[in-house]
Amino acid sequence: MDDNLQPHEPPKQVVVCGGGIIGVCTAYFLAKKGARVTLIERSSIACAASGKAGAFLALHMCDDGPMSSLARTSFSLHSSLAKELEGSVSYGYRPLTTLSISVGESVLPSRSPILPPWVDGRVKTGEIIGTTETTAQIDPRLFTRVLLAKAVTEYGVEVVTGKVEGVVVEEEGVVVKVDGGGVVGGDAVVLALGPWTNKLPELCSKFRVHGKKVHCVVLEPKDGDAITPHALFATYYPTQEPGPIDPDFFPRPTRDVYICGPSVEVEIPDGPESVSPDPESIQMLERVAGIVSSYLEKENVSVKSEEAGIMPCTDDDMPIMGEVLGMKGCYVASGHGYWGILFGPASGAAMAELVLDGRATIVDLHRFSPTRFVV
Numbered sequence: 001m002d003d004n005l006q007p008h009e010p011p012k013q014v015v016v017c018g019g020g021i022i023g024v025c026t027a028y029f030l031a032k033k034g035a036r037v038t039l040i041e042r043s044s045i046a047c048a049a050s051g052k053a054g055a056f057l058a059l060h061m062c063d064d065g066p067m068s069s070l071a072r073t074s075f076s077l078h079s080s081l082a083k084e085l086e087g088s089v090s091y092g093y094r095p096l097t098t099l100s101i102s103v104g105e106s107v108l109p110s111r112s113p114i115l116p117p118w119v120d121g122r123v124k125t126g127e128i129i130g131t132t133e134t135t136a137q138i139d140p141r142l143f144t145r146v147l148l149a150k151a152v153t154e155y156g157v158e159v160v161t162g163k164v165e166g167v168v169v170e171e172e173g174v175v176v177k178v179d180g181g182g183v184v185g186g187d188a189v190v191l192a193l194g195p196w197t198n199k200l201p202e203l204c205s206k207f208r209v210h211g212k213k214v215h216c217v218v219l220e221p222k223d224g225d226a227i228t229p230h231a232l233f234a235t236y237y238p239t240q241e242p243g244p245i246d247p248d249f250f251p252r253p254t255r256d257v258y259i260c261g262p263s264v265e266v267e268i269p270d271g272p273e274s275v276s277p278d279p280e281s282i283q284m285l286e287r288v289a290g291i292v293s294s295y296l297e298k299e300n301v302s303v304k305s306e307e308a309g310i311m312p313c314t315d316d317d318m319p320i321m322g323e324v325l326g327m328k329g330c331y332v333a334s335g336h337g338y339w340g341i342l343f344g345p346a347s348g349a350a351m352a353e354l355v356l357d358g359r360a361t362i363v364d365l366h367r368f369s370p371t372r373f374v375v
């Protein structure tokens with residue numbers, strides 16, 4: 001044998017559990033780096049928060065905090081992926097201007113030049129908090145599915161439907177147990193189960209991933225052409241209920257207007273199909289829509305969807321990404337909270353580096369390690 005020829009190492013076999021944006025981005029970047037990847041999802045791809053999010057992306061809104069580099073790296077990865085995948089056509093990628101506004105039945109409307117004409121309701125001027133250079137949006141369900149389709153067709157990712165019930169770490173690799181008695185083996189496993197991460201018995205004592213439920217509606221205005229690409233971060237001051245509420249408005253290129261908020265801590269239900277919206281929260285969002293804009297009043301829209309999703313949250317509001325202590329080859333990627341759609345690409349790319357190279361360079365993952373919760 002020629003001394004210069006290195007023996008060829010077989011590609012690593014990696015099992016990714018969870019078909020939300022974090023699992024799919026991780027599977028995509030692992031396979032692109034040469035791993036053989038099996039993705040296991042219990043229900044359907046992007047069926048949970050990753051399909052219901054507003055999917056607002058911001059370059060700068062995590063600045064001055066520990067997640068700044070993750071946010072900035074991921075914002076630019078979103079932009080390059082959008083070019084590669086024709087995101088403006090395939091999943092509604094679009095830069096937009098972002099305003100903060102105050103809203104309330106007792107607010108006297110003010111006509112400020114920064115408000116687009118469709119924001120004609122009881123709105124007090126706020127300020128411009130993002131430009132088309134610093135804020136953008138996608139349709140998260142389409143993004144996750146388009147990225148997975150590329151991972152399958154170009155990089156050979158295999159998708160399996162099944163509920164992961166446990167992970168066994170062995171000398172020579174990991175074994176993932178699936179309901180019905182099936183097993184999938186590999187050199188490593190990445191658990192990206194969103195708010196269901198702690199349901200795995202092996203993880204429940206290592207750290208806490210809890211859930212916050214957020215409601216969302218999609219309205220189709222009769223005069224959709226009037227709606228310009230302006231995201232609105234509203235603070236609504238109700239006349240009766242206590243305290244202000246913060247609904248967010250994200251008009252989409254489809255001419256629909258997506259509205260979501262606020263979040264409330266909940267028990268994690270058994271699975272994504274058990275997450276249902278509460279009628280009062282939906283009514284509140286639809287009422288505020290009509291206060292913000294006459295184009296969004298009840299008689300001027302048809303309701304396209306009324307849903308709720310659960311954000312995976314952690315005790316220090318930072319994602320958990322890294323190898324689980326005492327479980328060699330078993331990695332976790334969860335707890336992305338309010339910014340999981342923004343953080344998806346950089347989290348997936350960094351996890352792929354960590355699993356295959358032993359170290360992430362695109363983003364420093366040390367501060368997100370699950371070992372930070374070990375006392």
Ligand SMILES: Cc1cc2nc3c(=O)[nH]c(=O)nc-3n(C[C@H](O)[C@H](O)[C@H](O)COP(=O)(O)OP(=O)(O)OC[C@H]3O[C@@H](n4cnc5c(N)ncnc54)[C@H](O)[C@@H]3O)c2cc1C
Nearest residue numbers: 018020021022042050054055056164194309339340341342
């Ligand atoms: C209403 C709303 C608005 C939001 N707006 C934004 C926003 O504007 N910008 C932003 O960046 N983020 C936003 N987010 C946050 C973002 O959606 C989440 O942080 C992100 O989707 C989490 O992704 P995930 O892949 O970790 O989890 P999930 O999307 O929950 O995916 C987890 C997947 O794992 C699967 N699974 C669970 N258990 C098992 C098992 N045992 N076996 C196999 N599969 C399993 C589930 O079926 C699911 O598909 C919003 C969230 C909500 C709810």
